[in-house]
Amino acid sequence: MKKIYGVSTALVTPFKNGEIDFEAFENLLQYQIKGGIESVLLAGTTGEAPNLSREERIALIKSAKRFCGDKLFIIAGVGSNNTKTSIEYAEDAALAGADALLAVTPYYNKPNDEGMFRHFEAIANSVELPLILYNVPSRTGIELSYDVIERLSKVKNVVALKEASANIERFSDIRVRCKISILSGNDSLALPSFALGAVGVISVVSNVTPIQMRAIWDSFCKRDTEGALAEHIKLLPLMRALFVETNPIPVKAALSMMGLCSDEVRLPLFPASTTTRKQLESPLKAWGLIKC
Secondary structure, eight states, X not given: OGGGSEEEEEOOOOEETTEEOHHHHXXXXXHHHHTTOOEEEEXXXXXXXXXXXXXXXXXXXXXXXXXXXXXXXXXXXXXXSSHHHHHHHHHHHHHHTOSEEEEEOOOSSOOOHHHHHHHHHHHHHHSSSOEEEEEOHHHHSOOOOHHXXXXXXXXXXXXXXXXXXXXXXXXXXXXXXXXXXXXXXXXXXXXXXHHTTOOEEEESGGGTOHHHHHHHHHHHHTTOHHHHHHHHHHHHHHHHHTTSSSTTHHHHHHHHHTTSSOOOOOTTSOOOOHHHHHHHHHHHHHTTSSOO
């Protein structure tokens, strides 16, 4: 669990002419390493997981392990609303060299608590890798209940929960009721989550500003709460700008403006509007990430 602590970046998947741009992918990985990030999530929400084939997921993990070696801890997204498919993704990830797994709650089919428990239990038991549960009801239409979280915390290989409900009261309740490590899934609530005992964050903004997001965590760990708050406040405008459209549309636009990868996304997503790009300009300029 050591490397799952702190700041993990939910990495974008760069595309070029409809295919994964592996040259840009390696550049993004290098940018994360230079920024002090020790862990990345591949094929998550920000990585456009629903638009990736099984073969592409495997290729991303293998490419990352080949390029990074042990410099980055690789978390593979294996979520699906089909348990059999998630198990296949988990088995593929293990064979490809992933260090841990993350699985989102099953979306659309909305299982009851027993179905939810058995879904995650089956994934956890399918391979010998740490599994992070992922609760993001705004996207899935279903919330992981306290009872299910508590039951799953006792299942072998289940090591943490990524909580992205954007509900700090729920976060507090989980801390009280469930014995499980929690990772913040909302950049703007990362610092308050740290104060409530979160062991880290799986971040979108760290695609763009890895050093600055890491600074919030490092300051907090040193008990420099004023320093952490100052960094948090400075980063808030960019955090907000990255969610004016559906993630990962704005973050890909920002990375393209920085020259790190194309803003290309796969349908049904569509590249950022001119308005969104203009909203990104000010915070990117403020951080010196694009020229004035």
